[in-house]
Amino acid sequence: MNMFIRTLRRLTIFISLVFLLIFGMYILVLYGYFSHRLFDNIDEAMRIHANSFRLVDGEPVAIGQPIFDPRIVLLLRGDDGRTIDLNPYRTPRELAHLREITATVETGELQMREYAGHTYRMMRWPYAYDPQYNADRSFRLQSVIVVSIVDSEVQLLNNLLWISLLGVTTGTCCIVLASYFIARRAMVPVQTAWERQRQFVADASHELRSPVTGIYSNAELLLRHPEHSVQEESRRIYSIMKEAMRMTRLISSLLTLARADANTEMPMTVISVSEVVGEVLELFTAVGEAQGIDCVAEVKPGIRARGNKDRLHQLLVILLDNAFKYTQQGGSVVVTCRQEGRQVLLSVRDTGIGMAPELLPRIFDRFFRADKTRSRETGGTGLGLAIAKWIVDMHGGKLQVASKPGEGTIFTVFLQAEKA
Numbered sequence: 401m402n403m404f405i406r407t408l409r410r411l412t413i414f415i416s417l418v419f420l421l422i423f424g425m426y427i428l429v430l431y432g433y434f435s436h437r438l439f440d441n442i443d444e445a446m447r448i449h450a451n452s453f454r455l456v457d458g459e460p461v462a463i464g465q466p467i468f469d470p471r472i473v474l475l476l477r478g479d480d481g482r483t484i485d486l487n488p489y490r491t492p493r494e495l496a497h498l499r500e501i502t503a504t505v506e507t508g509e510l511q512m513r514e515y516a517g518h519t520y521r522m523m524r525w526p527y528a529y530d531p532q533y534n535a536d537r538s539f540r541l542q543s544v545i546v547v548s549i550v551d552s553e554v555q556l557l558n559n560l561l562w563i564s565l566l567g568v569t570t571g572t573c574c575i576v577l578a579s580y581f582i583a584r585r586a587m588v589p590v591q592t593a594w595e596r597q598r599q600f601v602a603d604a605s606h607e608l609r610s611p612v613t614g615i616y617s618n619a620e621l622l623l624r625h626p627e628h629s630v631q632e633e634s635r636r637i638y639s640i641m642k643e644a645m646r647m648t649r650l651i652s653s654l655l656t657l658a659r660a661d662a663n664t665e666m667p668m669t670v671i672s673v674s675e676v677v678g679e680v681l682e683l684f685t686a687v688g689e690a691q692g693i694d695c696v697a698e699v700k701p702g703i704r705a706r707g708n709k710d711r712l713h714q715l716l717v718i719l720l721d722n723a724f725k726y727t728q729q730g731g732s733v734v735v736t737c738r739q740e741g742r743q744v745l746l747s748v749r750d751t752g753i754g755m756a757p758e759l760l761p762r763i764f765d766r767f768f769r770a771d772k773t774r775s776r777e778t779g780g781t782g783l784g785l786a787i788a789k790w791i792v793d794m795h796g797g798k799l800q801v802a803s804k805p806g807e808g809t810i811f812t813v814f815l816q817a818e819k820a
Contacts, residue, residue, distance in 0.1 A: 404591055408583050415579035416572075423571055427564045434560060438553045442521060443510070446546040449474055450525045453486075455541060458534040460486055473498060475545040477524070484539065502545050512550070519554045522547045596766075611643035611650070618643075653783040657766065660790040666708050668795075670818050673703045673712065673744055677737045680716040684724065684733075692729035699737040704818040705744045707795050715791045718784040719748040719811050726809070727752035744817045749810040755803040763801060764789040 449472050453460045460476075475498060476484045483499045490498075501515050505524045512521050524545045532541045618636040622628075630637065677699050688695035716735075723733045731751040738745055755763070762768050767782040788811075792799040795815055803809035 404587060404594075407590075408580075408587055411583040411586065412576070412580045415582055416576050419575045419579060420572060423568065423575065427568065431557070431560060431564060435557055438556065439521065439550070442548050442550060442553065443523065445469060446472060446521070446523050446548055447525075450523070450544045450546045454529050455532065455534070458536070469548075471549045473547040475502060475547065476527075476539075476541055477502075477543045477545055479540045479542040482539065483545070498547060502547060505545060507543050519550050520547055521550045611647040614643040615640050615647075650783070653787060656787050657783065657790070660787075660794075666711060666794045668706050668708055670704060670706050671709045671712070673705050673707075673746070673815070674699055674701050674737060676709060676712050677716060677735060677746070680713060680720060681735060683717070684720050687724055688733065691724060691727075693724060693727050694732040696732060696734040698734065700739065703737055703739050703744055705795075705815045706818050707815065708791075711791045711794070715788050715813070716746070716748075718788045719813075722784060722811075723748050723750035723752065723809070726750065731808075739817050742817050744815040746813040746815070747810055749808065751808040754805040754807050754809055756805055757803075760801055760803060764799075 449469070451463070453462050453474075455461070474486050476486065478484070483495075483502065485495050485498065497516070501513060501520055502522055502524075505511050505522050507524050507526050510521070510523050512519060514520075522545060524543050526543050527541045533539065534541075618640045622633055622636055625633070677697075681695065681697050681699075685695055687693075720733065720735070727733060727750045733751075734747075734749045736745065736747040736749070764785050766786045768785075769782045789799055792813055792815075797813060797815040800812045800814075801809065802812075
């Protein structure tokens, strides 16, 4: 159980990290997109302002329709480092502040700077037109500096950042809870399979222990009387052989189920189902005569399907063996094989002791016995129907069962018929 708890924690952490990584990348992309869109529009407006005039006879003249934006300031910088403002209404103090803000901006450089509680975005473009002097040739224009106040854009991005952080915090809690729920759901089939495997191992150990104990006990009794002849100890020798055969059948069934668990492929060919049924019925006709049970065959000739002949033979042996085990003398076992549309129908119906309805969902479980006492007396291992279910599943078919206590049981197999 501790192993599953550790695995659940690790799985929860892993799923949480994956979701948090995706969520974090989404926030970063969203923030970067809005930042780019906001400042890209501002940079375009600044570029338009920088190219919106030329010096004509030493005076700045607007080119085209000028764009008015009170947040954008246009400054001219000469080759001697002096800075001239095109706005004649700006106060000397404001101009001094602008000169201080733009003092470190190089040609072709984009800067953002905090100053006096405001955020400024600045860009400096070289002036490449002629003439480059003012009217009295006292100022030679070298570059144009455009300054934009971006307080509202920065505040918007800060609000988006805080909202994103709040969303990350809330989302982290939701992600962890969702990851834990997903991890628990993912662990359910794993834990169920583990419990079934552990129960299977425990049952197999118990079933193997019984014949081994019987063999050991009888062998020990034989060694206590070395002077006895084989005839005198024939009963114990027979018991050893019987338990050995039982263990052989059990090991064979366990190996079959091991192949089933390993998803081993089953080779398929086109076979005559009618012939397979006929071969199995030949084996059980003598069994029916010996036990006083009437064996009735309702087999249509020429029924063909794609399957594995040996496994279908094993399937029918399992179903008929169960039918004869639980049918009393004077009863009957009816085997039916016919084609219904695109399906082959195989059924084994007996008039035996039947089963209670609440037992039917469990009869295909490994080591499950409806009547444990009778199963042990008849040498059953509780694995036959589990193997039968696997064989039918590997053929892509369905195995159904119906039973009533005291009336009998019918197993019905549906397989895909081979196209003519």
